[in-house]
Amino acid sequence: MSLATRCPNCNTLFKVTSGQLQLHEGKVRCGQCQTVFSGIEHLTSADTEAWQKLDLSPRQGNSGYTSDHNLTGGDGTGSEELFANTAPKKPLLNFKHSSPAQKVACVALLVMLGLQALWWQRVPLLQKAPELAAYINTAAPGMQRLFASPATQALQVEGSGLQALDEHNLRVDLTLHNPLPLPARWPHLKVELLDPQGLVLASKSLSPSDYQLRDESAASQAPLIAGKKTVEVLAYLNLSTLNTQLPESAATGFRLELFDQGPSEQ
Template sequence: MEQKKVHFPADDDEPSDLKPPTPSAARAAAPRRVIVTRCPQCKVTFFATAAQLKAASGAVRCGVCQHIFDALEHEEKTPEKDSNTATGAQPLDASQSVSSPAKAQVSPTGELPSPGLSDNKSTTVGNPLHVDADINPLPELLTARFGKKKISTLYSAPVFTRSLVAVGILCLALQFVFTFSKQWGQQPHLRSVIVPVCSVIGCQIGELQNIALITSESLSVSAHGSFQDVLSIRLMLTNHAAFAQPFPKLLLRFTDTAGNSVAQRLFEPKEYLAAKFTNHNRFPARQAVRVQFDIMDPGEAAVSYTLDIRK
């Protein structure tokens, strides 16, 4: 008959822990490679290996909300192996990696002995646990912390602010155009932009005109050949601009020997132009026009004269 040997502990043996194992520790010691557990607080699903459960008697710390819970009490039931084979799904493996930012950590709780009590035994936790690929905890976590209305505000506030700033800038630009439309409208490189804008907002820009580009030449004053006390004025006006513009006004002034004004008169374009120009009243670009008109003789005191071009 086979004899059974009974071992009695020696006096120098370390006393064993006489406490009965907790249910969690007993279940953690079960020969299972990996389980799927769900955090009861943030509902994130994790993989946990048997070695990790054994290190903390089944307690784990959620890598998302830092909540400590019993992984075995919140274990997620997985389909049987034959059902996996029938549906084509692969069995869970602790080495599988799932693309999710959430991580779980194994953390000792109050039930574990102090780390300083054992010198020759150490437990090393492997790579951070991964989250189930079918679970995306970020929306639920943000909703729990900030609320749905706050999350909506976080995304809608910048869009509303940008729209408000854009409307403000547009209104300010239109106000500047309305205020300085006449000045800016006289700039050929800005006129092409100002004209369509003013047609919408109703500002007036007037005709493009630059009298600095109009010169007078060959001015002469002589007695009229047919009428007494009448002077005949002749001159040449030249438009040096690259654009057609309205004819200018002409200011003819007579002075005496001391330089004092004796007589002066401002002539409108229709008063000094020939009939062929009075209809359209526009000075062609880069062209010269000969002007001739008559005036009354201002008298013998008028010994000198000048001609100014006015807008």
């Protein structure tokens, strides 16, 4: 039986058959505007009575989706229409019905993601566990480096000074404090010598191997700065090796910056 239904969006009239409507539970897609609508609810008034007499029980073997229906628009343009696919979509992964190997792989992936999250948050988590933090402060150097905080995040400069040893050498005195419970890495330093107007006359970048503790041991060979500990370091500058020639007027001040790596490496 040939029927006609009208798109509620663009008002285009289409011819359909009762078999096509029964096969897809009445759902159709308009070829003009792609709107999916109920062809049953939008039958023309002349066809409504005929449709009410049809058998709406599902047909055996016709539950699959087909897309070979050619429906002609009422304007005679021959627009091709496809009935809407009403079959439920299958989930990408059904864990309940997965194979044992798939279940093991999913569990392993979740465990790895959890361990990775713990690894990235290890420093904040250990800062909340004083007993573990105290153990790490006295552990082997490898263990300390594994859980050490970056210098710029942990260290505070509590004091600094510049002293002229002679006409060619200067000494920078620096007091560093680590207020966190975990060890902190030794910083890289950048020292800038300033004139009376605050302009930079010369600068020098120092790695931990270029400065030393007050007991004359190199910082690079010393243990990391333990949690809740204060250290004093000394850095010596030879004016003849600075990267800018000093004018006749001597430097009257200096500026100090801490880095987690050398400024030239950033």
